[in-house]
Amino acid sequence: MTTLEFKDVSKKYRVRGSGELLALDKVSFTLTSGQTIALVGQSGSGKSTIAKILTQLERVSSGDVLLDGTPIPTWGRPLRRYRQTVRMVFQDPFASLNPAHTIRHHIERPLRLDKVVPADQVEEEVFRLLTRVRLSPEQTIDRRPHELSGGQRQRVAIARALASRPALLIADEPVSMLDVSIRLEVLNLLAELQREANLGVLYITHDLATARHFSDEIMVLHHGKVVESGKADDVILRPQHAYTQALRNASPDPEKHFAAPTTTPGAIS
Amino acid sequence: MTFPNTVAAAVPAVPPAHTRRRGTLSRLGQTFAMFRNGKSIAGLAILGVFVLIAIFGDWIAPYGPLDKDFEALRQPPSLVHWLGTTHMGEDVLSQIIYGTRGVLVVGFTAGVIATIIAVAIGVTAGYVTGWRSESLSALTNVFLVIPGLPLIIIIASQYENPSLLLISSVLAITGWAWGGRVLRAQTMSLRNRDFIQAARANGEPLYRIIAVEMLPNLTAIIASSFVGTVIAAVLGLTTLAFIGVIPITNLNWGTILFWAQQNGAFPDFWWWYVPAGLCIALLGMALSLINFGIDEYVNPRLRSAGERARAMRKKGFKLSDTATAVRPRAVAPGLSADPGTSTDPGATNAGTK
Amino acid sequence: MRFFLRRAAFYAFTAWAAITINFFLPRMMKGDPVSAYLQKNQGRISPEAIASLRTLFGLDSNKSLLEQYIDYWQLLFSGDLGRSFSKGLAPVTDVIASAIPWTVGLVGIATVISFVVGTAIGAFIGWRRGSRADGIVPVATFFSTVPYFWMGLIAIAIFSTTLGWFPASHAYDKGTQPSFTLEFAGQVVMHGFLPALTLVIGSLGGWILGMRNMMITVLDEDYVTVAQAKGLRPARVLVNYAARNASLPQLSSFAMSLGFIVGGTLVMELVFSYPGAGKLLLDATTAKDYPLMQGLFLVITLTVLVANILADVAYAILDPRTRQMEA
Numbered sequence: 023m024t025t026l027e028f029k030d031v032s033k034k035y036r037v038r039g040s041g042e043l044l045a046l047d048k049v050s051f052t053l054t055s056g057q058t059i060a061l062v063g064q065s066g067s068g069k070s071t072i073a074k075i076l077t078q079l080e081r082v083s084s085g086d087v088l089l090d091g092t093p094i095p096t097w098g099r100p101l102r103r104y105r106q107t108v109r110m111v112f113q114d115p116f117a118s119l120n121p122a123h124t125i126r127h128h129i130e131r132p133l134r135l136d137k138v139v140p141a142d143q144v145e146e147e148v149f150r151l152l153t154r155v156r157l158s159p160e161q162t163i164d165r166r167p168h169e170l171s172g173g174q175r176q177r178v179a180i181a182r183a184l185a186s187r188p189a190l191l192i193a194d195e196p197v198s199m200l201d202v203s204i205r206l207e208v209l210n211l212l213a214e215l216q217r218e219a220n221l222g223v224l225y226i227t228h229d230l231a232t233a234r235h236f237s238d239e240i241m242v243l244h245h246g247k248v249v250e251s252g253k254a255d256d257v258i259l260r261p262q263h264a265y266t267q268a269l270r271n272a273s274p275d276p277e278k279h280f281a282a283p284t285t286t287p288g289a290i291s
Numbered sequence: 292m293t294f295p296n297t298v299a300a301a302v303p304a305v306p307p308a309h310t311r312r313r314g315t316l317s318r319l320g321q322t323f324a325m326f327r328n329g330k331s332i333a334g335l336a337i338l339g340v341f342v343l344i345a346i347f348g349d350w351i352a353p354y355g356p357l358d359k360d361f362e363a364l365r366q367p368p369s370l371v372h373w374l375g376t377t378h379m380g381e382d383v384l385s386q387i388i389y390g391t392r393g394v395l396v397v398g399f400t401a402g403v404i405a406t407i408i409a410v411a412i413g414v415t416a417g418y419v420t421g422w423r424s425e426s427l428s429a430l431t432n433v434f435l436v437i438p439g440l441p442l443i444i445i446i447a448s449q450y451e452n453p454s455l456l457l458i459s460s461v462l463a464i465t466g467w468a469w470g471g472r473v474l475r476a477q478t479m480s481l482r483n484r485d486f487i488q489a490a491r492a493n494g495e496p497l498y499r500i501i502a503v504e505m506l507p508n509l510t511a512i513i514a515s516s517f518v519g520t521v522i523a524a525v526l527g528l529t530t531l532a533f534i535g536v537i538p539i540t541n542l543n544w545g546t547i548l549f550w551a552q553q554n555g556a557f558p559d560f561w562w563w564y565v566p567a568g569l570c571i572a573l574l575g576m577a578l579s580l581i582n583f584g585i586d587e588y589v590n591p592r593l594r595s596a597g598e599r600a601r602a603m604r605k606k607g608f609k610l611s612d613t614a615t616a617v618r619p620r621a622v623a624p625g626l627s628a629d630p631g632t633s634t635d636p637g638a639t640n641a642g643t644k
Numbered sequence: 645m646r647f648f649l650r651r652a653a654f655y656a657f658t659a660w661a662a663i664t665i666n667f668f669l670p671r672m673m674k675g676d677p678v679s680a681y682l683q684k685n686q687g688r689i690s691p692e693a694i695a696s697l698r699t700l701f702g703l704d705s706n707k708s709l710l711e712q713y714i715d716y717w718q719l720l721f722s723g724d725l726g727r728s729f730s731k732g733l734a735p736v737t738d739v740i741a742s743a744i745p746w747t748v749g750l751v752g753i754a755t756v757i758s759f760v761v762g763t764a765i766g767a768f769i770g771w772r773r774g775s776r777a778d779g780i781v782p783v784a785t786f787f788s789t790v791p792y793f794w795m796g797l798i799a800i801a802i803f804s805t806t807l808g809w810f811p812a813s814h815a816y817d818k819g820t821q822p823s824f825t826l827e828f829a830g831q832v833v834m835h836g837f838l839p840a841l842t843l844v845i846g847s848l849g850g851w852i853l854g855m856r857n858m859m860i861t862v863l864d865e866d867y868v869t870v871a872q873a874k875g876l877r878p879a880r881v882l883v884n885y886a887a888r889n890a891s892l893p894q895l896s897s898f899a900m901s902l903g904f905i906v907g908g909t910l911v912m913e914l915v916f917s918y919p920g921a922g923k924l925l926l927d928a929t930t931a932k933d934y935p936l937m938q939g940l941f942l943v944i945t946l947t948v949l950v951a952n953i954l955a956d957v958a959y960a961i962l963d964p965r966t967r968q969m970e971a
Contacts, residue, residue: 079491105493114485118485120490122507131490131493135493179489433662436662439907441907441925445941533791568798571789572789574789576782
């Protein structure tokens with residue numbers, strides 16, 4: 023069982039000309055394996071910053087990020103090992119795969135880099151991973167990304183993320199750039215994989231409906247602050263914070279699952 | 292809670308025996324896709340002819356370049372001398388053939404050296420950030436601003452008999468900066484792409500990110516910069532030879548023009564000075580065509596621009612017409628006549644109920 | 645503001661680099677013709693001239709390199725670039741000053757004409773892509789790789805020697821004194837016509853092709869489609885929307901190619917015996933007139949730098965994004 027903890031994390035960016043931007047303001051949460059947390063908020067709320075910090079593509083300005091109680095390493099071999107444990111699926115399937123390389127290369131690299139299986143079993147493992155994400159290995163393995171559809175590319179991205187057998191997965195708006203008709207399939211797949219491998223998943227999204235159905239807990243982020251968090255149903259059906267209420271009311275829902283709209287003071291900026 | 296499952300396909304987990312890795316040849320084919328269009332092929336063909344002439348010059352040329360035929364001084368083109376003779380009775384055609392080697396060797400050597408420098412500095416400058424990137428960029432810009440030819444003239448005039456390698460190196464040092472600047476810009480934009488971020492997040496070491504993930508995406512730019520440098524080097528070399536800064540022991544097309552100028556070939560003995568210049572222009576054009584081919588590969592808009600326009604013209608449209616008139620649809624009963632409604636008659640307004 | 649400061653810092657750095665390279669250049673070259681010259685002509689040179697020559701060429705072996713470097717800068721600030729061997733020991737600054745205006749005039753006018761005409765033609769061809777106008781592309785390609793000097797020679801052969809329309813060399817008729825009269829101006833134009841024409845035609849191809857490619861890329865952008873859909877006249881879309889945006893990278897590549905343009909002009913002046921800085925440099929090289937060579941290199945480099953700055957300023961003015969950063 024692996025636990026990842028954000029403790030009072032703040033992140034400042036320096037912006038040319040206009041000083042500093044506070045992207046995260048004392049954000050705290052805990053993610054455990056087997057659990058799915060949805061991170062909800064509009065563009066610019068700080069969701070991607072959290073993802074970047076978790077993958078160490080950015081550093082925190084203040085606060086701690088703890089893996090099983092110890093601060094996550096920032097360089098060298100310990101960082102490599104940390105990176106095996108936490109993997110990410112990116113938002114844009116058209117940009118997250120290298121156009122110059124085959125699908126085989128994309129899945130092989132993490133396998134070889136982290137020595138997940140012995141060298142002579144790599145090919146077999148690539149096949150297994152592709153099969154697991156419901157792609158036909160023979161038909162995709164030697165193709166390049168531009169020959170695949172958005173949904174297929176996202177599946178490859180998922181396979182790549184799972185190659186190193188991580189304990190925690192960050193899914194940064196994994197379906198928001200896919201056709202609506204295949205979003206369900208991909209989210210289903212993620213749910214299945216999560217159950218199978220007992221992953222802890224941080225599901226970043228701005229879509230409340232899937233957040234509710236897919237996750238155990240929901241965290242609402244507004245201007246870098248966590249304004250609400252709790253069990254999924256609670257947050258959706260009984261939102262406490264004005265912003266959450268406004269989010270919920272702004273969401274188009276043909277199934278009419280939400281309660282009657284309330285007028286909100288304070289506009290969404 | 293899950294959504295209804297789609298039917299999982301039963302697929303074997305073991306790779307079937309008949310699947311092979313696509314070999315190196317196929318990967319090479321992918322890399323050279325940029326050359327697979329009309330312009331590149333034409334350019335490569337012309338270049339190929341010059342390369343053959345350079346390699347087989349000894350066998351093709353009817354005479355040695357300095358063989359003097361005292362019977363035929365300053366002769367216009369004839370069956371004996373296809374491009375006529377110089378003031379000393381030397382065969383112009385043979386001089387051109389032998390001169391090809393000098394031009395191509397120096398041109399390509401300079402191109403290779405310059406491209407290596409440009410890649411090393413440009414890609415590094417694009418990948419690192421902050422003051423490191425800025426200072427490499429400043430270095431590139433300095434070389435860009437300092438005028439090349441005066442510098443080469445001053446340096447070359449120092450040496451009595453500069454070797455081909457020296458000439459190539461000096462041409463390379465004054466010519467790498469353009470490619471370096473372009474490569475820096477490309478690398479910078481590449482660096483922020485998600486797949487590079489993914490490689491970093493997966494823990495790929497720096498040298499692999501640059502060599503394996505980035506460089507294959509930069510091959511077109513590198514090739515284009517290489518070709519451009521060769522063009523510049525060829526022009527630079529022939530110019531230097533024409534001025535007389537490079538000793539005449541290195542025979543190239545510029546040297547022919549130098550001799551022509553010195554020995555009163557202008558304006559009457561056109562066969563002496565016209566072919567050399569035409570060869571320079573032809574070689575330059577071949578290289579430019581290759582570059583156009585690469586450009587069209589990189590920027591698909593260039594490729595299809597002409598074709599689409601021609602296709603539309605066949606249908607009677609001009610591409611620069613103002614937008615085609617929108618004819619209002621036949622109004623279906625029950626709908627408003629406003630052409631601004633969506634095409635789906637069943638659509639309702641989004642929003643809360 | 646920061647943007648301009650950064651650019652200014654870059655230019656200061658480049659100027660410093662050029663001057664420093666110039667400082668090291670003669671010291672890296674083998675042989676010491678300057679000392680030999682000084683010894684031969686001892687009685688005829690003033691002590692100040694000797695002193696400045698020694699500083700410029702590193703003959704002060706008893707001073708450290710750093711001291712020589714400082715002396716060098718002081719010399720430059722006092723406007724002293726030494727004495728020219730091949731021009732009767734005239735101050736190098738004077739010799740250069742009499743040649744630079746011809747070069748700047750010829751190159752400046754020819755380049756601007758070439759850039760403007762080439763960009764306009766390229767914009768038009770890009771606009772009319774797929775039509776017969778595309779036939780200009782191979783022609784433009786050919787002319788962009790023809791060496792300037794060769795074209796100059798052909799031009800002389802055709803227009804001057806054979807047809808006799810224009811004089812073949814020099815900037816004005818022999819024996820005439822430069823003056824601000826109309827007649828002199830007429831001579832300048834006649835003599836300058838062929839070199840300018842060669843320069844224009846030689847560089848036209850490059851601008852045409854560059855602009856055409858940019859136009860085609862820009863015309864695919866959505867905002868052009870919107871402009872057309874709004875019902876604007878085609879000419880207006882071409883000029884105000886497409887060409888305006890496509891010409892920014894053109895301006896940028898113009899700045900980058902200034903160093904290359906200088907090279908072409910150099911040889912042009914040789915071919916036409918045009919009394920500019922290029923011919924001066926070549927003459928100096930042949931005569932092994934090191935002070936003049938060194939001075940010319942410095943002046944040419946700084947001139948290219950100034951031209952770069954002007955191009956950058958023009959770019960900054962035209963690109964609204966930089967203006968916005970100011971606000």
